[in-house]
Amino acid sequence: MHVDNDTVRKIARLARVRVTDDEASALQGELTNILQWVEQLDEVNTDGVEPMTSVVAMDTPERVDEVNDGGMADTIVANAPVREDHYFAVPKVVE
Amino acid sequence: MSPEGAPQMQDTIAARPENLISGATGDWEVVVGLEVHAQVASCxxxxxxxxxxxxxxxxxxxxxxxxxxxxxxxxVNHECIAQAVRTGLGLKAQINRTSVFARKNYFYPDLPQGYQISQFDQPIVGEGEVILDLADGGTATIGIERLHLEQDAGKSLHDQHPxxxxVDLNRSGVALMEIVSKPDIRSAEQARAYVTKLRAILRAIGTCDGNMDEGSMRADVNVSVRHPGAPYGTRCEIKNVNSIRFIGEAIRAEAQRQIDVLEDGGTIQQQTRLFDPDTGETRAMRSKEEAHDYRYFPCPDLLPITFSQAFVDELAAALPELPDDRKARLISECKLSRYDAEVLVADKETADYFEVVAKGRDPKLAVNWVMGELSAAFNRMDIGIADSPVSAEHLGELIDLVSDGTLSNRLAKDVFEVMLKDGRSPAAIVEEQGLKQVSDSGAIESIIDDIIAGNPKQVAQVKAKPKAIGWFVGQVMQKTGGKANPAVVNEILAKKLDLGEG
Structure with a gap:
């Protein structure tokens, strides 16, 4: 698969990453190389093979339904650049 | 949001004339699918x-x-998985013993991860159905496409600061069930009935409290219109409608808007809209480019969710009675009318209350009190049954006091009013206020004798016009403070005034 400039721009926009024109043209090559490298896997016949989801055969760890976390609003907002009354304050977003 | 590119299902539902909306270019049919977000009841x-x-x-x-x-x-919280499976069972749906959490990527200030952990192509619950009871006595089956588990986002408050x-993240990570219907709904009324029924099912099995005021249930409403028999039209999605009434209003407004656009020769743009309850209209959300490009992929932090059939069977065996089953039982066991049974089972607490009142008593009396006096009192006081000052046991005792002749219906209503105020048992109130009905015919006879002796003119009248007996009954009631047993009074009056049988 070949990644063109529009695709790079689209991915960057979706990821909220600002890229310059120079970076975008370099990224075209890099992303194309990565995808082509991964595409080699297409040569393997995987018909009827279950997708591997873990390298160790184990069941999903589960929690019991009990409250044993939270209650630390001070800590949660401690790193917020702007906060008020234990709220995160962010630039106004209105729909 | 259901996965994009899902195949368009073949429509097999015949148009019903009562659902059609007439327009300048002929009749229109509205097609609705709902995505209901229900908060999982979990600690x-x-x-x-x-x-x-x-x-x-x-x-x-x-x-x-x-x-x-x-x-x-x-x-993952084990109970949330169990709740989703219970809900799936309540919707008579396919339970998927392997399901996969996926990341749905988008940016918003109340979504700190930058993605929502949801389920995409392998949801925990597959196809099911909800059966609606229609006003004309018939039913409509609304297909369920899927139910999946996902995280709620945080909450943004826009009006606190200029x-x-x-942003408050208390809701962030709370478990939601997104229940996606097939586009089987054909009117605003059906949509309301569907959400009402869904809510009753969730509450009956205890998997969601159904409290729409607190946001425990909200719906995204997909609306399109077409001429009957035509292929599906282009749909618009109305986001986040948070009451059953607004769901109905939003559908009506959006259907009319689309009809107006089409009849003016325009086309419908697929878009996301918001319903404004103040204007009763929908408006387009500022549509962001590629807003729907969520780039789903399996969440690498979580293994697939798997469980045994034994786990499903165990949950099925312990599943509380579903509203449809309960309705059928109330109709057959208690001989309730279909209407009464439907109203009762629409709210689990009301049905539970009724069953306590009706236990060992005439269910018809019980249903009359619960749906009559009690329900009217709640409306007046603007409270729900959970806050009832009158316990079901006490209401049952009140009915007993009427049945055994201690109280007349009229006195019972007076006692009931006192019960509403102070929550005491009816026996205590009757005792304290001396409200006991007088059925002693000797006492009533002597009162009647006095009245007859003192009112010769009325006695003459009633001989000519037997209906005037009401005046005498009124006099007896007045003299006894309403405590005379009306049946006994009528019987003695008829005899004394020589009126024969009534």
């Missing part, structure tokens, strides 16, 4: 041990997982 969140309780102080129910601090890993939006 802690889907992937963390923080509390889910409504109305807590900002960010006080947030773990480092919910705040998406680097390195934090989600661990320059900032405030």
């Amino acid at each position: 802690s969140k889907l992937f963390s041990g923080a509390a889910t309780e409504f109305g807590a102080a900002p960010n006080s129910q947030v773990s480092l997982v919910d705040a998406a601090m680097p390195g934090m890993l989600p661990v 320059d900032y939006s405030f």
